[in-house]
Structure formats: structure tokens, C-alpha cells
Amino acid sequence: MKTTPSTNARHGFDNLLILVQKNLKLLVRARASSLVVILGPLLVIFLAGLAFDNTNLYAVRIGTYSPAYNDLSNSFIDKLVERQFQITRYPSEESCVQGIRRGETHTCVLFPSDFAIGKNVSNEVRFSVDYSQINLVWTILNVMTTSVTARSAELSRNLTTVLLHALDFTRKSVADRKQNLIGLTTQNDEIGQRVANIQAELLEIELSFDPGEVGLGNLTSAKGVVKHWVDNSLNLGKTALAQAQHFIDAADELVRAAGGGSTDLTTALQESMDDIEELTARMESTDTLVQQEYAQLSTLIDQIAGRLTQTKSQIDLAASSQTFTLDELNVITRLLDQALLNVLTIQKSMNEIEKVIGAIQITDPEAIVQPIKTTITPVVAERSYLNYLFPTLIALIVLFTAILLTPTIILFERNSPAYFRNFMTPTSDFVFLASVFFTTAALLLVQLAIILAIAAIFFTQILHAFAYAALVLALFISACIFLGMILGYLFNSEETAMLAAIALGSMFLFLSDIIIPLESMPAVIMNIAQFNPLVLASDLLRRTILFDATFSEISVSLLMLVLFTLASLLLFTIVYVGVKRNAFSKYLARFAPKKEQA
Amino acid sequence: MVAAEALRRHIQDALARGAQRKDLMTLLLRAGWPQEIVTEYLGEAKAQSMPALVRLRGVTKRFGTNGVLDNVNVEIPPGSLFGIIGMSGVGKTTLLNMLVGFLEPDGGDVLLQMPDKTEVSVFKSRDIVKTMFGFAAQIPSFYAKLTVRENVEHFAALYNLPLAKRISQCDRLLRLVGLERAQHTLAQNLSGGMQKRLDIACALVHEPSILILDEPTADLDPIIRNQIWDLIRQINRQGTTIIVASHLVSEIEKYCSTIAILRNQRMTEIGTTAQLRDIYSKHYEVFLKTQRKEYAKLRAWCAKDSALFLNVKEKEGMFSVQTPQPRTALQQLLRIIAQNKETITHVNVDRPSIAEVFELLIRHENHPLH
Numbered sequence: 004m005k006t007t008p009s010t011n012a013r014h015g016f017d018n019l020l021i022l023v024q025k026n027l028k029l030l031v032r033a034r035a036s037s038l039v040v041i042l043g044p045l046l047v048i049f050l051a052g053l054a055f056d057n058t059n060l061y062a063v064r065i066g067t068y069s070p071a072y073n074d075l076s077n078s079f080i081d082k083l084v085e086r087q088f089q090i091t092r093y094p095s096e097e098s099c100v101q102g103i104r105r106g107e108t109h110t111c112v113l114f115p116s117d118f119a120i121g122k123n124v125s126n127e128v129r130f131s132v133d134y135s136q137i138n139l140v141w142t143i144l145n146v147m148t149t150s151v152t153a154r155s156a157e158l159s160r161n162l163t164t165v166l167l168h169a170l171d172f173t174r175k176s177v178a179d180r181k182q183n184l185i186g187l188t189t190q191n192d193e194i195g196q197r198v199a200n201i202q203a204e205l206l207e208i209e210l211s212f213d214p215g216e217v218g219l220g221n222l223t224s225a226k227g228v229v230k231h232w233v234d235n236s237l238n239l240g241k242t243a244l245a246q247a248q249h250f251i252d253a254a255d256e257l258v259r260a261a262g263g264g265s266t267d268l269t270t271a272l273q274e275s276m277d278d279i280e281e282l283t284a285r286m287e288s289t290d291t292l293v294q295q296e297y298a299q300l301s302t303l304i305d306q307i308a309g310r311l312t313q314t315k316s317q318i319d320l321a322a323s324s325q326t327f328t329l330d331e332l333n334v335i336t337r338l339l340d341q342a343l344l345n346v347l348t349i350q351k352s353m354n355e356i357e358k359v360i361g362a363i364q365i366t367d368p369e370a371i372v373q374p375i376k377t378t379i380t381p382v383v384a385e386r387s388y389l390n391y392l393f394p395t396l397i398a399l400i401v402l403f404t405a406i407l408l409t410p411t412i413i414l415f416e417r418n419s420p421a422y423f424r425n426f427m428t429p430t431s432d433f434v435f436l437a438s439v440f441f442t443t444a445a446l447l448l449v450q451l452a453i454i455l456a457i458a459a460i461f462f463t464q465i466l467h468a469f470a471y472a473a474l475v476l477a478l479f480i481s482a483c484i485f486l487g488m489i490l491g492y493l494f495n496s497e498e499t500a501m502l503a504a505i506a507l508g509s510m511f512l513f514l515s516d517i518i519i520p521l522e523s524m525p526a527v528i529m530n531i532a533q534f535n536p537l538v539l540a541s542d543l544l545r546r547t548i549l550f551d552a553t554f555s556e557i558s559v560s561l562l563m564l565v566l567f568t569l570a571s572l573l574l575f576t577i578v579y580v581g582v583k584r585n586a587f588s589k590y591l592a593r594f595a596p597k598k599e600q601a
Numbered sequence: 602m603v604a605a606e607a608l609r610r611h612i613q614d615a616l617a618r619g620a621q622r623k624d625l626m627t628l629l630l631r632a633g634w635p636q637e638i639v640t641e642y643l644g645e646a647k648a649q650s651m652p653a654l655v656r657l658r659g660v661t662k663r664f665g666t667n668g669v670l671d672n673v674n675v676e677i678p679p680g681s682l683f684g685i686i687g688m689s690g691v692g693k694t695t696l697l698n699m700l701v702g703f704l705e706p707d708g709g710d711v712l713l714q715m716p717d718k719t720e721v722s723v724f725k726s727r728d729i730v731k732t733m734f735g736f737a738a739q740i741p742s743f744y745a746k747l748t749v750r751e752n753v754e755h756f757a758a759l760y761n762l763p764l765a766k767r768i769s770q771c772d773r774l775l776r777l778v779g780l781e782r783a784q785h786t787l788a789q790n791l792s793g794g795m796q797k798r799l800d801i802a803c804a805l806v807h808e809p810s811i812l813i814l815d816e817p818t819a820d821l822d823p824i825i826r827n828q829i830w831d832l833i834r835q836i837n838r839q840g841t842t843i844i845v846a847s848h849l850v851s852e853i854e855k856y857c858s859t860i861a862i863l864r865n866q867r868m869t870e871i872g873t874t875a876q877l878r879d880i881y882s883k884h885y886e887v888f889l890k891t892q893r894k895e896y897a898k899l900r901a902w903c904a905k906d907s908a909l910f911l912n913v914k915e916k917e918g919m920f921s922v923q924t925p926q927p928r929t930a931l932q933q934l935l936r937i938i939a940q941n942k943e944t945i946t947h948v949n950v951d952r953p954s955i956a957e958v959f960e961l962l963i964r965h966e967n968h969p970l971h
Contacts, residue, residue, distance in 0.1 A: 014761040017758065017761075018758060018759055018761070021755060021758040021759070022759075025744070025747065025751075025755055028746065028747060028751070029744060029746050029747070032746040032747075032787075033746060419744060419745075420738075420740050420741060420742045420743065420745075421742050421743050421744045421752075422742075423736075423738055423742040424736075424742040424743065424756060424803055424804070425759065426703075427701070427731055427734070427735075427736055428731060428756065428759035428760055428807075429728055429731045429732065429759075429760065429761065430759045430760075430761075
């Protein structure tokens with residue numbers, strides 16, 4: 004029969020259908036692992052749909068420990084119970100942490116022993132979390148922090164209310180006490196004035212005294228002069244008396260020497276002698292008297308001098324006291340000035356306090372505790388976790404199904420004895436390769452159709468925005484199938500290919516933002532990971548399914564996905580050409596008797 | 602056996618003299634020869650008189666330093682049932698793989714005669730090879746997880762047969778190989794013989810001119826082997842040239858019209874059974890079996906005339922002796938038996954089997970017999 008391009012094409016298409024049909028039959032009839040590959044993703048999405056069709060983490064189990072549970076710690080725990088978390092109280096911190104390690108709980112809340120409000124304590128509530136549960140830890144931390152923050156805010160509101168009450172009371176008290184301060188200022192001023200008066204009075208008191216001015220020295224000098232003169236007079240009288248005595252004696256002796264002279268003379272001499280003796284006696288008496296009087300005068304003058312000295316001392320003391328008093332009054336004046344200054348400062352401060360308190364406009368405790376309220380509004384209408392997970396789940400299912408199923412189909416064929424007979428037929432290699440591609444694609448489409456049907460139960464938006472998503476899926480499916488085909492032709496055993504597929508899938512998974520955010524990766528890895536097809540596809544699917552992105556918004560990422568798909572195709576072509584050269588010889592060697600080639 | 606050989610030679614001679622095949626068949630059937638035998642021998646004779654359908658010309662193949670085939674030259678006539686025998690590992694499968702172009706030779710070529718009598722190299726016309734050859738490898742080549750019918754239909758589709766033709770062909774082949782009742786059974790659940798038959802059916806879906814069978818009866822029990830050979834002969838009788846490689850020499854000898862012995866990397870001997878026997882042994886072999894199975898006197902008698910009686914053997918209660926004069930030898934032996942009042946239960950005079958020839962060749966690998 005003559006063959007034309009059109010008949011060739013028809014045969015090619017017929018054969019393609021036959022081969023796809025055959026591949027599907029073989030897969031369905033093959034061992035359970037193939038069914039797992041086919042049905043596994045459907046089961047995953049179904050379970051994910053059931054599991055994540057909510058916005059809470061009800062299954063989170065929380066362990067708590069407090070050395071002494073009190074109302075405050077219990078209120079925190081009640082808050083967690085309100086969110087329907089399962090709470091387990093542990094007897095010790097260690098057992099609580101061990102609970103996480105044993106998998107009994109996801110996190111452990113450790114309250115301090117002196118956990119109370121109003122005391123001067125840190126009130127540090129600690130969370131022990133298992134960072135190895137990398138997919139859960141942030142969610143748990145978020146939930147726990149939210150719960151604790153809520154209770155903490157509640158307490159803050161109470162404390163703020165008390166604080167505001169105190170502030171209000173202060174404001175009123177300041178207003179009331181301002182008059183007192185004004186009175187205090189006036190009184191201070193009055194006191195100052197009086198002190199000034201006292202100072203003036205004191206300054207007017209003259210307490211200067213010079214004893215010299217009294218003439219006591221002159222008196223003493225005069226006393227001495229008088230005494231001198233008296234003494235001189237007395238001495239002169241005595242001398243005169245002595246002279247007189249002497250003359251009389253001399254006269255007497257002369258009389259006597261003259262013989263007895265006249266009795267009268269003698270008598271007169273005697274008498275004169277008597278007189279002189281009497282005068283001398285009297286002189287003596289006068290001297291004694293003078294001495295006594297002088298002594299008395301002297302004593303009196305000394306007494307006067309002493310009194311003057313005493314008076315001076317007293318006046319000096321008074322002057323000193325005056326000086327001291329004036330000094331003190333100066334100090335008092337200064338203190339009064341300082342006090343006035345302080346009062347004025349206090350007054351100013353109180354004015355400022357009154358002004359500041361008066362300036363506080365927010366008096367609502369809620370507004371002070373949470374001056375900025377945050378409300379998280381999802382950018383899409385849906386709010387269940389499945390919505391957010393759905394694009395990523397789709398991308399993951401496509402990736403793993405394609406890279407696991409495609410090598411399975413290829414190696415089913417390559418390791419089948421029928422490969423030999425296929426090689427004998429005129430059906431081209433391209434048709435066989437296309438059959439592998441379309442078998443996997445058909446299975447994936449069936450899976451996706453079922454997934455979408457299941458997803459439609461949980462939410463509906465996806466069905467409206469599937470046009471671009473379909474384009475993204477077509478590209479990503481193609482890229483993943485090409486990767487799977489590379490594995491199918493690179494490896495000769497199904498087991499090795501499976502291991503390689505899992506390794507490749509894991510690599511894509513770990514270099515994506517599914518487990519940890521790209522932003523937390525080292526810069527170099529992040530730059531590489533941005534070109535990860537899984538990242539590209541899940542991002543594109545998220546944007547197309549969840550955000551109804553327009554073509555222009557996704558064009559760059561889409562172009563990158565197209566390039567990756569073409570690169571996969573090119574790489575597959577290189578691998579296939581390289582492997583095919585020896586593939587059939589290897590096949591023959593496997594099935595032909597070894598001895599012939601030994 | 603002697604008669605059969607005589608018939609074969611007679612047919613060849615008659616055809617060589619220009620006798621018409623139709624006349625010859627009528628004549629032989631009237632003479633009482635079974636139709637099956639006559640058809641087979643006529644077919645063989647026709648094949649030998651026709652130009653080669655497949656021709657190996659100086660084919661050489663090495664795997665690394667290990668030479669497998671060295672300057673192999675074979676011509677396989679159309680319609681023949683061509684047997685290739687050789688020890689395991691001698692290169693039979695390699696040769697078959699080269700016949701269909703799976704392996705390219707290091708030297709030489711494999712030429713295929715086209716309907717317009719032109720010859721093409723199988724290595725340069727792979728599409729033609731794919732349509733003209735059917736191949737049943739030593740290991741059955743089909744999908745174990747598909748049913749018998751699905752397998753046949755699948756391969757029929759890959760040969761671009763239209764749907765209607767595909768179905769009719771499938772029915773015909775399943776009938777031919779006797780798997781009609783098992784057509785909905787998964788191939789993996791078939792017995793060894795049935796799997797081999799399914800494999801042959803798959804190889805025939807596109808009605809190839811040449812069917813290549815590699816060890817078609819290996820690992821099968823004798824009954825199944827016979828069934829497979831019956832099938833092979835049936836296919837051959839329908840006009841398909843069949844090339845069979847096997848290490849089971851007796852089967853090749855029994856069923857193949859032409860036999861090639863592959864040894865020392867070469868096709869050292871090619872011809873019909875009779876021709877090979879003629880080449881390697883001019884002696885006949887007399888087989889006797891008596892009721893008492895006591896052959897001491899026969900042995901003693903044979904020992905007296907070593908020129909007439911050669912290679913005396915007793916095996917499994919049977920007495921055998923080789924001789925260049927079978928008639929004389931048989932007469933003498935019968936006389937001795939009669940003298941001893943023995944009762945003969947079996948007597949046969951035949952040429953040494955190909956198996957024996959093959960055994961002889963192998964035994965004297967390094968000592969040429971002629």
C-alpha cells in the first residue's frame with residue numbers, strides 16, 4: 004500500500020491513541036505502586052480539602068507548665084481553650100518540653116513562678132517549640148502569640164484604665180492645689196518682707212562702745228598722779244617733819260649742848276618735837292588713810308574699768324548676735340527666695356502637668372492599648388487554608404505525578420520484552436514518545452479534573468479564573484513530563500528512576516517557597532530558586548487562580564516557564580538521542596544469550 | 602525413513618528433469634504417499650530451485666575482541682523452513698538479529714530479495730525489513746498485562762492495519778495458533794507453550810514473508826514442542842519462509858527442509874538433511890530390538906567382520922550397528938536372530954541422524970572429517 008503524508012499522519016494519530024490506550028491499560032493493570040502514583044495525588048487533594056477547609060488549627064495540642072498556677076496564668080490558658088486547643092498541664096518544665104519531643108504536644112507554654120500583674124516582675128511567658136516541625140512552627144507561634152497578645156492586651160487595658168484614673172485624679176489635684184501654691188507664694192513674700200524689716204531694725208541698733216572714750220585711763224593716770232602727789236606731799240611732809248625733827252633734835256642738842264638753855268626752849272623744842280611727832284604720827288595716819296583711800300579709789304577705778312570691760316564684752320556679744328542674726332536673716336531671705344523659686348517652679352510644673360494632662364485627648368483605654376488596630380483582610384474572598392494551598396498543591400501534584408509516572412511508563416516499555424516487538428513495527432519513535440507524553444498528560448488531566456471537581460465542593464472561584472491557569476498548567480505539565488522522560492531514558496531500572504525522580508522532586512520542593520520562604524534563603528540560593536519551575540508554576544497558579552491576574556501581570560513569569568519547558572524538551576532530545584544510540588543494543592544484550600558476546 | 606529420503610531425492614530429480622509440480626503431486630498421491638509429505642517435499646524442492654529470498658554475504662561480526670561470525674555466506678530460499686543449529690552461544694541469535702537489521706555487521710551485508718527480484722540491504726531499508734520480517738525471539742515479546750487478543754490487536758495496529766483487517770487478522774491468527782479460547786486471558790497467565798504461540802501470532806500480524814524464530818521450543822515439554830513445530834510447519838505451508846535457530850538439533854533435523862550448521866564462527870555446512878548426512882557419513886545404521894534384548898551373539902558375530910559392521914552399540918534395549926552395506930548386514934543379523942530363535946520386535950535401517958553428525962562435527966572440531 005502506498006503511503007502518503009496524510010495516511011502517515013492518520014496512522015500516526017491512530018497509533019498514538021492505541022499506544023496511549025495500551026499505556027493506560029498497563030498502568031491500571033500494573034502493580035499497586037502505579038495506582039498509588041495515579042490515585043495518590045487525588046487522595047492527597049481530597050484529604051487536604053477536608054483537612055484545610057477551615058481557618059483554625061483545632062488540632063494543635065499545647066502543653067502548659069507553671070510552678071504555681073494562678074488566676075492570671077489560668078486566664079491565659081482559658082484563652083487558649085476558647086480557641087479549642089487541646090491543653091495538657093504538665094507537672095514540670097522538663098516534662099512539658101519532653102511532651103513536644105514525644106509528639107504529645109506541639110508547643111509548651113511556660114509561665115513564670117511569680118506570674119502576676121502589678122508586681123515588679125518581668126512576667127516572661129516562654130514558648131518551647133519544635134522548629135523541626137518547620138511547616139507548623141510558625142503557625143503555632145503565630146497562634147500562640149496572638150492568643151497571648153490578646154490576653155496581654157486585655158490586661159493592658161485594665162492597667163491603662165487604672166493609669167488613666169490616676170492621671171485624672173492628678174489633674175484634678177493639681178488644679179485644686181494650685182491656689183495653695185499661690186497662697187504659699189504670697190506668704191513667702193510676706194515672710195521675706197518681715198525678715199527685711201527685722202534686718203533693718205537690727206541694722207539700726209548701734210552697739211559700738213569704746214571704753215577709751217569713758218576716760219578710765221585718764222582716771223587711772225590721775226589716780227596715779229594724785230597718789231604720786233599725795234605720796235610726794237606725804238613724803239615732803241615726812242621729810243619736812245623729819246627735817247623739823249632733825250632741827251629740833253639739833254636744837255635740842257644745842258640747847259642741851261648750851262646747857263640746858265632755856266626750859267622754855269627745851270619745852271618749846273619738846274613741844275615742837277611733840278608736835279612734830281604728832282604731825283609725824285598724823286602724817287603717818289594720813290599716809291595710811293591716803294593709802295587706804297587710794298586703795299579704795301584704785302579698787303573703785305578697777306571696778307569701773309572691769310564693769311566697762313564687761314559692758315564692752317556684752318556689747319560686743321550683742322553686736323556679734325546682731326551680726327549673726329543678720330546673717331541668719333540673710334540666709335532666711337535667701338531660703339525664702341529659693342523656696343519662692345521652688346514654689347514658682349512647682350507652680351510652673353503643675354501648670355505644665357495640668358496643661359499636659361489637659362492636652363491628652365485620648366482617654367479611652369482601648370485606644371491607648373491598641374492605638375493602631377490591625378485588620379488582616381485577605382486579598383481573595385476565600386478564607387480557608389485550602390484556598391491558599393490549592394495552587395501549590397496543584398503544582399506539587401503535577402510535578403510529582405509527572406516525574407514519577409513518566410519514567411514508570413517509559414521503563415515499563417523499555418524493560419518489557421514487548422519493546423523488542425515494538426522496535427520491529429514501522430511505528431516511529433516519535434509516536435512512541437508522544438504516547439508517553441500524552442499518557443501522562445491524560446492521567447494528569449484526569450487527576451486535575453477530579454481535583455477541580457473536589458475543589459469545587461470547597462470553593463468556587465477557581466472555576467471562574469481558570470483560563471490562564473490552564474495555560475500555566477499546560478506548560479508546567481509539559482515541562483515536568485519532559486523531565487520525567489529524561490529520567491526514564493537516563494536510567495535503566497524503574498527503582499533507580501524512581502529514586503532519581505524523588506530526589507529531583509525533593510530538590511524542587513526544597514528550593515521552593517513551600518517549606519521555607521525564599522526570602523529566608525541565602526541570596527545565591529534564592530536567586531537560583533526563583534527560576535525553579537515549581538516556584539514559577541505555583542506562583543503563576545496562585546496569581547491566576549487567587550488573584551485573577553491579567554496576562555500582562557504574568558507574562559514575565561509565563562515566559563520563564565515557557566523557556567524552562569523548551570529547555571526541558573531540548574535536554575530530553577539530547578538525552579534521548581544519546582541514549583537511543585545504545586538503548587536497543589543494550590536491550591538485545593539483555594535478552595540475547597550472554598555467551599555470544601562473552 | 603529410507604523411503605522418505607528416496608522420495609525426496611525422487612522429487613528433486615523429477616523437478617530437475619522439468620517435471621511439473623502439479624503432475625508430480627497427482628502421481629505421488631495416487632502412489633499412496635500422504636498429502637502432507639508430498640506437499641512438504643515439493644515445497645522444499647521448489648524452495649531449493651528458486652533464487653534466495655535472504656542472502657548473507659560475507660557477514661562478519663565481532664563483540665570487542667570476541668569474534669562471533671566470520672565471513673558467513675548463506676542463501677535462504679523463499680518458502681523454506683530453514684534451520685540453523687549450533688551450540689549455545691555460538692552466535693545464532695546474533696545472526697538472527699543481523700538478519701533483521703537489529704545488529705549491523707562489522708563486514709558483509711544481508712540482502713533481501715524484493716518482489717521485483719531486486720535485492721536490498723536490510724540495513725539500508727529498515728522499513729521494508731519491518732514489513733517483510735516477523736520475529737519471535739527466544740523470550741516471548743508481548744505485554745504480559747494485556748490479554749492475548751489485546752496483544753495481537755495492539756501489534757496489528759502498530760503495523761498500521763485498518764481496524765477491520767486488524768480484527769479479522771486477529772481472529773485468523775488466534776485460530777491458527779490455537780488461542781481462540783484464551784483470547785481474553787492475560788498473557789502473563791498463559792502457559793509456556795501458549796506464550797510461545799502468542800509470540801508467534803504477534804510476529805505474524807502483518808503477514809510477513811519471513812518469520813524468524815529463535816529457539817522456539819526452548820524450555821518447553823516434548824508435547825508442546827511438537828505442537829509448536831506443527832504450528833511452524835503449518836505457517837510454512839502457507840508460504841511463509843521460516844528461519845529457525847535452535848540448539849535442539851533433532852527438532853531441526855525433523856522439521857526443517859534446509860539446515861545450516863554454525864560453528865567456528867562460520868556456516869560450515871548447509872543443505873538438506875540427506876545432503877548433510879551424505880556429506881558426513883556414507884554409512885547406514887541398522888537398529889534391532891528383540892524380545893529378550895540379549896545381543897551377545899549379535900555382538901560376537903559383528904566382531905568377526907569389522908569391515909561390514911562398524912560402531913556396534915547397545916542403548917536402551919536397542920542394538921545398533923553402522924554398516925556400508927545395509928542390505929547384507931541386515932540379512933546376516935536377521936539370520937543370526939532366527940538361529941537363536943529370538944523374536945524381533947523392531948527393526949529399522951537409517952542414516953545417522955543430523956544430531957549424530959552434529960555431535961561428530963563438534964567432537965572433531967579441530968579434526969576435519971574429509
